[in-house]
Amino acid sequence: MEVIASVNKLRLKFPGAESLLFKDFSLSIRKGEKVLIVGSSGSGKSTLLQVLTGLIPSSVEVPMKVENIKIPLSWGFVFQDPESQFCMPYVDEEIAFVLENLQIPHDQMPSYISYYLKQVGLSFDDMHTKTQILSGGMKQRLAIAAVLALESDVLFLDEPTAMLDPEGTEEVWNTIKEVGEDKTLVIVEHKINHVVDFVDRVIILSDNGEIVADGSKQEVFEQYKHVLIDQGIWYPDAWKDYLLANGKPRPQSTGWDSNSAITLTDFTGFRGKNKKIEIKNVDVFPGEWITVLGKNGAGKSTLLHAMMDLIKTKGVYTIFGQDAKKINKLSDYAAFVFQNPEFQFVTNSVYDEVAFTLRLEKWNLDKVSNKVEELLEFYFLKNHEHSHPYQLSMGQKRRLSVAAATVKGQPILLLDEPTFGQDAKNTFAILEQIEYLRSQGTIVIMVTHDLNIVEHFSTRVWVIDQGELTIDCSSSEYTKGMHKVVG
Numbered sequence: 140m141e142v143i144a145s146v147n148k149l150r151l152k153f154p155g156a157e158s159l160l161f162k163d164f165s166l167s168i169r170k171g172e173k174v175l176i177v178g179s180s181g182s183g184k185s186t187l188l189q190v191l192t193g194l195i196p197s198s199v200e201v202p203m204k205v206e207n208i209k210i211p212l213s214w215g216f217v218f219q220d221p222e223s224q225f226c227m228p229y230v231d232e233e234i235a236f237v238l239e240n241l242q243i244p245h246d247q248m249p250s251y252i253s254y255y256l257k258q259v260g261l262s263f264d265d266m267h268t269k270t271q272i273l274s275g276g277m278k279q280r281l282a283i284a285a286v287l288a289l290e291s292d293v294l295f296l297d298e299p300t301a302m303l304d305p306e307g308t309e310e311v312w313n314t315i316k317e318v319g320e321d322k323t324l325v326i327v328e329h330k331i332n333h334v335v336d337f338v339d340r341v342i343i344l345s346d347n348g349e350i351v352a353d354g355s356k357q358e359v360f361e362q363y364k365h366v367l368i369d370q371g372i373w374y375p376d377a378w379k380d381y382l383l384a385n386g387k388p389r390p391q392s393t394g395w396d397s398n399s400a401i402t403l404t405d406f407t408g409f410r411g412k413n414k415k416i417e418i419k420n421v422d423v424f425p426g427e428w429i430t431v432l433g434k435n436g437a438g439k440s441t442l443l444h445a446m447m448d449l450i451k452t453k454g455v456y457t458i459f460g461q462d463a464k465k466i467n468k469l470s471d472y473a474a475f476v477f478q479n480p481e482f483q484f485v486t487n488s489v490y491d492e493v494a495f496t497l498r499l500e501k502w503n504l505d506k507v508s509n510k511v512e513e514l515l516e517f518y519f520l521k522n523h524e525h526s527h528p529y530q531l532s533m534g535q536k537r538r539l540s541v542a543a544a545t546v547k548g549q550p551i552l553l554l555d556e557p558t559f560g561q562d563a564k565n566t567f568a569i570l571e572q573i574e575y576l577r578s579q580g581t582i583v584i585m586v587t588h589d590l591n592i593v594e595h596f597s598t599r600v601w602v603i604d605q606g607e608l609t610i611d612c613s614s615s616e617y618t619k620g621m622h623k624v625v626g
Contacts, residue, residue, distance in 0.1 A: 180534025276435025371564020408445030
């Protein structure tokens with residue numbers, strides 16, 4: 140069978156890294172294959188896709204040497220971060236940009252644009268909508284639509300559904316499977332349950348970028364399960380095995396102060412002049428872990444932005460009996476982890492990023508050092524402490540953002556999808572750290588699409604639909620099937 144993409148004896152090293160990511164690495168992809176590449180966060184999966192397409196080193200300057208390399212003539216790439224591939228400021232223009240390069244006549248473009256948007260479950264009253272106002276999940280759908288418009292022979296998919304709700308994930312993968320039936324697909328994905336029936340080849344990368352296993356999905360998942368477990372890589376029964384090994388009961392929020400710590404009454408958040416989120420009346424108590432569910436664009440992230448006073452708000456919002464508007468420094472009470480971790484990076488090294496807040500607080504040097512070292516070890520970032528945050532993988536960036544946000548131990552923790560892009564090991568480590576904080580009385584309000592977190596970690600569920608809180612119930616009630624809302 141024809142080899143459509145390959146590298147032979149690849150050597151690659153990121154500036155500032157202590158060692159090579161790939162050392163004499165070789166791989167071939169044959170025409171028509173559906174290949175799934177798995178590995179722990181930072182193992183080089185995304186970097187490998189960029190090498191196989193020539194983005195490294197032609198567009199992303201990373202020192203590399205290779206004896207031979209074959210790049211597909213016709214390929215499309217869906218990045219982990221959709222904003223990194225947008226070329227135009229409006230939805231219709233983003234797809235039109237692709238169509239222009241394919242020399243599609245202008246009068247035919249509107250029908251093409253509608254077609255590709257529909258394929259990924261997007262519809263707009265006005266397609267000339269600014270991409271910057273879309274939710275993260277909607278941006279990801281748009282990025283996929285633009286790549287599908289290329290009608291490429293080879294698709295490189297780097298966690299294309301990481302930010303999508305369950306319904307959207309299923310819709311998009313069904314579309315990719317349909318349009319990709321006669322194409323070559325190279326996939327990096329943590330949500331492997333959605334693709335395991337579709338792929339025919341699985342490759343496991345080790346922490347240092349070596350191929351541990353390469354074969355059929357049956358062979359790899361059966362014969363190398365111990366490797367997947369040891370390296371903390373997702374596999375079909377990872378959650379089941381984790382729960383069996385840990386015997387984890389549902390957390391309980393009782394036993395804490397019965398007085399509410401947060402009150403929201405007729406609380407409204409605005410984007411410009413448009414009302415985007417409204418909460419009629421809720422009280423939140425110490426030791427609660429609230430998972431915020433809802434479809435992409437429902438207003439979940441907007442709720443957290445409103446609670447951090449990052450957007451215009453009105454109504455009643457009190458924290459421990461104080462008017463939030465009158466609190467001089469809201470970050471003393473609430474830590475916030477953005478959906479895009481790069482939004483909160485302010486320094487030039489991983490170490491300095493975690494230390495930044497503590498230095499502002501004028502902690503002494505020894506206390507800063509001890510705390511930073513503790514968090515770097517816990518979040519598996521110790522080997523990257525001198526790296527620039529932007530040099531990290533998406534999973535490592537996410538862990539860094541959580542570490543930096545929680546360093547002060549504020550009593551309220553607002554998290555916008557903190558586990559997306561994480562391998563199994565780091566997902567469970569982050570969840571266990573959050574559970575420890577919750578068990579000490581920290582309030583956790585987390586936007587997520589992972590219903591396993593709802594069932595096994597959270598104590599309460601909020602469902603946001605079209606900018607309103609429509610369901611507020613215990614996690615046990617939600618998972619028993621009382622509410623059939625997918626979020």
